[in-house]
Amino acid sequence: MEEQKLSALKEKLDVKIEPPTSKITIEDIENKLKAAEERRASMEAQKLQQLREKDSKGFEPPQRKLSTEEIEAKLQKAEERRLALELATKAKLKEHDDHIAEVRSKRMSESQANGDSL
DSSP: OHHHHHHHHHHHHHOOOOOOOSSSHHHHHHHHHHHHHHHHHHHHHHHHHHHHHHHHHHHOOOOOOHHHHHHHHHHEEEEHHHHHHHHHHHHHHHHHHHHHHHHHHHHHHHHHHHHHOO
């Protein structure tokens, strides 16, 4: 059984390489190289032409016009954000001032207590 598999594999691997049936001449090779060079030059010229056309058109992003209502809504949102930020900043400053006053009063009371006991 194994011998049959081995012989089958050997038959598959024994491939005869035959030389090409047609003769290729140096002239054929040169003609193919010239044709390839012409194709490359043609493709390059085409790409350059496309780039020139693209550059000549220029790029302008489409601009969307906003309606009056949209502009007013944006302005209203900006105003609300500004007021919220202002209120938050004032609250934070008030907390800071309250803390300063508290610390100051504690130190004053401590210094008075220490001064009285001395």
